[in-house]
Amino acid sequence: MIRLILMRIGLGLLTLFVVSAVIFLLTQILPGDVASSVLGQNATPENLAAFRHELGLDQPALSRYLTWLWGVLHGDFGVALTNKRDIIQELAPRFRNTLFLAGYAALLALPISVGFGILAAVREGRLTDRVANILALICISMPEFFVGYLLILNFSVNHEYFPSLATVSSDTPFGERVWAVTLPAITMTLLVTAHMLRMTRNSVLAIMSTPYVEMAFLKGLTRGRVVTRHALPNAASPIISVIALNLAYLVVGVVVVENVFTYPGVGQYMIDAVTKRDVPVIEACGIVFASVFITLNTLADVLAIVLNPRLRHPR
Amino acid sequence: MADDSILELQKLKVETITGRVLVDDVDVTLKRGEILGLIGESGAGKSTIGLASMAYARAGMRITGGRITLDGTELRASTASARRHMRGKSIAYIAQSAAASFNPSMTLMDQVCEAPVTHGVMSRADAEVYAKQLFRKLQLPNPDTIGERYPHQVSGGQLQRVMAAMAMSCRPDVIVLDEPTTALDVTTQIEVLSLLRDLIREFGTAGLYITHDLAVVAQIAHRIMVLRHGKMIEMGETKQILEQPKTEYARALVNERREAEHLALGIPDKVVQPILRVANVTAGYGPTAIVKNVSFDLAKGETLAVVGESGSGKSTVARIITGLLPRWEGEIDLSGKSLPAALASRAPDTLRRLQMVHQMPDVALNPRQTLEQIIGRPVSFFFNALTKDVRTRVHELLALVGLPEDFATRRPGQLSGGQKQRVCIARALAANPEVIICDEPTSALDPLVAEGVLKLLKRLQDELGIAYIFITHDLGTVRRIAHRTAVMLKGEIIAQGPTAEIFSPPFHPYTEKLITSVPEMHTTWLDEILAGRSSVLGSGGPAIPDSVLQARAAARRVVADPTKKDSVEWLAAMQVLSDGQKPEQAGSFNDLETELQNVKGLTEI
Numbered sequence: 030m031i032r033l034i035l036m037r038i039g040l041g042l043l044t045l046f047v048v049s050a051v052i053f054l055l056t057q058i059l060p061g062d063v064a065s066s067v068l069g070q071n072a073t074p075e076n077l078a079a080f081r082h083e084l085g086l087d088q089p090a091l092s093r094y095l096t097w098l099w100g101v102l103h104g105d106f107g108v109a110l111t112n113k114r115d116i117i118q119e120l121a122p123r124f125r126n127t128l129f130l131a132g133y134a135a136l137l138a139l140p141i142s143v144g145f146g147i148l149a150a151v152r153e154g155r156l157t158d159r160v161a162n163i164l165a166l167i168c169i170s171m172p173e174f175f176v177g178y179l180l181i182l183n184f185s186v187n188h189e190y191f192p193s194l195a196t197v198s199s200d201t202p203f204g205e206r207v208w209a210v211t212l213p214a215i216t217m218t219l220l221v222t223a224h225m226l227r228m229t230r231n232s233v234l235a236i237m238s239t240p241y242v243e244m245a246f247l248k249g250l251t252r253g254r255v256v257t258r259h260a261l262p263n264a265a266s267p268i269i270s271v272i273a274l275n276l277a278y279l280v281v282g283v284v285v286v287e288n289v290f291t292y293p294g295v296g297q298y299m300i301d302a303v304t305k306r307d308v309p310v311i312e313a314c315g316i317v318f319a320s321v322f323i324t325l326n327t328l329a330d331v332l333a334i335v336l337n338p339r340l341r342h343p344r
Numbered sequence: 345m346a347d348d349s350i351l352e353l354q355k356l357k358v359e360t361i362t363g364r365v366l367v368d369d370v371d372v373t374l375k376r377g378e379i380l381g382l383i384g385e386s387g388a389g390k391s392t393i394g395l396a397s398m399a400y401a402r403a404g405m406r407i408t409g410g411r412i413t414l415d416g417t418e419l420r421a422s423t424a425s426a427r428r429h430m431r432g433k434s435i436a437y438i439a440q441s442a443a444a445s446f447n448p449s450m451t452l453m454d455q456v457c458e459a460p461v462t463h464g465v466m467s468r469a470d471a472e473v474y475a476k477q478l479f480r481k482l483q484l485p486n487p488d489t490i491g492e493r494y495p496h497q498v499s500g501g502q503l504q505r506v507m508a509a510m511a512m513s514c515r516p517d518v519i520v521l522d523e524p525t526t527a528l529d530v531t532t533q534i535e536v537l538s539l540l541r542d543l544i545r546e547f548g549t550a551g552l553y554i555t556h557d558l559a560v561v562a563q564i565a566h567r568i569m570v571l572r573h574g575k576m577i578e579m580g581e582t583k584q585i586l587e588q589p590k591t592e593y594a595r596a597l598v599n600e601r602r603e604a605e606h607l608a609l610g611i612p613d614k615v616v617q618p619i620l621r622v623a624n625v626t627a628g629y630g631p632t633a634i635v636k637n638v639s640f641d642l643a644k645g646e647t648l649a650v651v652g653e654s655g656s657g658k659s660t661v662a663r664i665i666t667g668l669l670p671r672w673e674g675e676i677d678l679s680g681k682s683l684p685a686a687l688a689s690r691a692p693d694t695l696r697r698l699q700m701v702h703q704m705p706d707v708a709l710n711p712r713q714t715l716e717q718i719i720g721r722p723v724s725f726f727f728n729a730l731t732k733d734v735r736t737r738v739h740e741l742l743a744l745v746g747l748p749e750d751f752a753t754r755r756p757g758q759l760s761g762g763q764k765q766r767v768c769i770a771r772a773l774a775a776n777p778e779v780i781i782c783d784e785p786t787s788a789l790d791p792l793v794a795e796g797v798l799k800l801l802k803r804l805q806d807e808l809g810i811a812y813i814f815i816t817h818d819l820g821t822v823r824r825i826a827h828r829t830a831v832m833l834k835g836e837i838i839a840q841g842p843t844a845e846i847f848s849p850p851f852h853p854y855t856e857k858l859i860t861s862v863p864e865m866h867t868t869w870l871d872e873i874l875a876g877r878s879s880v881l882g883s884g885g886p887a888i889p890d891s892v893l894q895a896r897a898a899a900r901r902v903v904a905d906p907t908k909k910d911s912v913e914w915l916a917a918m919q920v921l922s923d924g925q926k927p928e929q930a931g932s933f934n935d936l937e938t939e940l941q942n943v944k945g946l947t948e949i
Contacts, residue, residue, distance in 0.1 A: 240439055240441060241444060241447045241448075243439075246400065247395075247400060247436075248432035248462070249430070249433060250462055251462075259450075263447065263449055338449040339496050342493075342494045
């Protein structure tokens with residue numbers, strides 16, 4: 030089992046490496062380059078060449094990739110081309126903000142989706158199940174910016190419960206910070222709950238139709254005990270992987286929501302960089318997103334291995 | 345009489361929620377300590393009646409009429425919680441597949457003790473002590489510690505016995521046994537059957553024994569009820585049903601089994617060039633060889649049966665010949681030409697000559713295609729036929745396998761199991777093959793339907809001269825269809841020859857064991873066979889067949905011979921002497937495969 034887990038972690042690292050290469054390649058084929066967009070009107074051929082040389086853009090791609098990768102491995106993402114600031118300095122607080130928002134949303138979404146998912150499975154076909162399903166479907170069918178503006182309209186324009194802008198700085202006190210990001214957090218909760226709820230419900234239901242659950246009923250156990258003792262432990266693996274996927278989405282998928290609420294997170298930083306063709310920043314954000322995604326998925330797989338009774342208790 | 349009845353079903357009616365009647369107007373009366381056999385084909389409503397006697401209906405079904413009286417309490421009129429308290433405590437259930445009926449993430453002891461603790465019959469500590477007693481009675485290895493294991497850590501035969509212990513954990517009045525030995529190998533079936541019988545007798549438990557195998561139920565039931573399409577056809581004492589069935593249908597069921605016992609085919613007299621020659625073939629999965637050094641020949645128009653217990657490598661032989669699993673060593677010739685090891689490197693015309701019929705017709709047919717598409721595909725693929733000609737050929741093939749022409753527009757979902765298997769045969773025939781590999785083609789079918797399919801295969805062979813490799817664990821089938829038989833044990837062929845020779849003395853010791861394990865249609869068979877196996881050489885009881893003693897004596901000689909240690913013969917002899925006491929190996933291969941798939945699945949993410 031240990032060997033399997035190590036294998037899975039190794040595989041995660043390999044994926045991350047491949048992703049870094051892909052990110053680098055993709056930024057290379059982005060149309061336009063930073064030199065011409067920074068110099069604008071002053072872009073004479075001589076100026077362009079000098080500027081590119083200064084930025085190291087005239088080096089061959091492979092050597093630039095290796096230099097970049099070496100830096101990343103040492104926690105050095107280089108400097109932003111546009112304002113010459115150290116990327117890591119800019120990225121770290123924004124990443125903390127993004128994690129804060131994602132964590133907040135997860136705290137809301139997890140109990141709701143898993144709890145109602147199980148409840149819907151236990152009461153399959155009855156009112157609770159249908160209402161939960163319909164609500165989940167409605168939420169997932171609406172685009173996040175729409176939900177975001179709807180919430181702003183209702184809760185900060187018509188009724189001034191929450192601020193419409195979630196602009197926070199590093200010295201905003203915790204309580205105020207929570208209050209400020211409540212609307213974006215709710216928006217994201219609505220976004221991911223549906224997926225998790227339905228998967229939880231379906232995983233539990235799939236297990237509920239197995240012969241060993243029928244056997245548990247025939248032993249005269251109560252429905253509650255059958256669900257908690259026999260169905261849930263075996264439904265855990267698929268539920269965990271869906272949760273991991275959605276947690277990753279909470280971090281990675283914030284781009285739009287951060288823009289709607291002008292929240293200073295990684296997503297906003299990345300969009301900014303793309304418009305300015307600031308390649309090192311794009312690369313840095315890409316790597317951060319990829320690491321989160323891969324880490325969470327690896328974690329889910331490792332948990333699935335640990336929870337598998339066949340692997341945990343070999344013959 | 346009514347006083348000592350423990351379970352009474354009156355005018356029981358079960359329907360699906362769409363209104364299809366599954367069980368219609370069935371009456372069952374079970375006295376204390378009595379065992380009633382419920383027998384019939386699948387869809388006869390046997391299991392539904394078994395579950396209904398616990399006032400339980402599966403998803404999509406409803407008990408719509410009748411009375412269910414258990415120990416004086418009418419269950420349908422009781423509250424849900426009263427019904428729940430009866431289940432597991434007064435009436436318990438033993439399911440067909442033990443592997444699927446245990447929660448994979450709980451220890452066996454936790455699952456066995458669940459019912460007595462929940463129903464307040466015993467404390468957890470008492471329940472454990474009692475469970476260990478039951479384990480000992482059921483002759484489970486390490487009865488004191490086996491409860492700490494997880495379901496995947498014990499073999500299928502052992503799990504089935506643990507399930508019996510689980511059912512007995514509250515000392516119920518009635519026990520429902522739903523095909524408890526069907527999923528087991530013949531050799532394990534005997535053990536489990538005799539243990540179940542002893543346990544039920546000792547506790548004086550009443551039982552409903554559900555099965556499709558008359559010979560099995562004959563060993564255990566006092567009375568038998570024959571069911572068909574949810575209705576009772578006939579009911580009577582076991583002896584009467586077996587010897588003088590009154591109804592046409594019961595007679596057909598009994599005769600089908602009788603034929604299996606008495607029919608044998610002659611050896612084909614023609615000595616011709618073998619069409620398929622398999623020489624010293626070895627292959628397996630990963631680093632382990634599953635099939636070792638297997639050789640046989642197959643002549644035109646001949647049927648070779650490959651028999652053995654599950655895990656013996658029978659199906660792997662089929663995979664090797666078809667090239668799905670490339671062989672590591674050895675040679676396979678088809679019509680004198682060597683076959684490439686891997687499927688991908690074989691020419692289309694080679695593929696055409698070698699076709700396959702699978703065990704499960706349900707999963708071997710694409711449910712979204714019509715029969716014309718299914719059968720027509722090989723016709724157009726191998727013969728480049730025009731659409732018009734394909735249609736004519738499909739109609740021909742349908743007629744050949746005994747299906748009406750207008751079936752061409754149907755889809756598999758509209759057919760019965762037997763009809764689906766006929767479609768699979770038609771699809772194999774569409775390629776005009778010389779050899780068809782049949783991998784347990786009848787084991788998923790009911791006896792009478794299987795009979796029809798076997799007759800069809802026989803007729804096709806006579807008409808078209810096709811050679812069959814017939815993989816099966818059902819020795820009754822072998823005797824009816826195979827000219828020659830090869831017996832496999834642990835990936836090696838330990839005996840092969842004309843079927844009549846393999847099935848008559850002097851037997852190879854392992855073959856002997858397989859043959860004597862097939863239940864026979866008289867009520868004393870189990871006692872005789874158990875007496876034969878437990879008796880020490882020479883001092884046997886009255887009814888021990890000489891052949892059994894001879895086999896055991898032969899096995900002892902082989903084991904005693906140091907030059908034969910670890911040879912195939914030695915293995916076989918050990919198997920005979922151990923008498924099924926090594927149950928680990930049967931399940932282990934399946935588990936290995938599952939684990940491999942798990943690992944594969946992980947690396948693919």
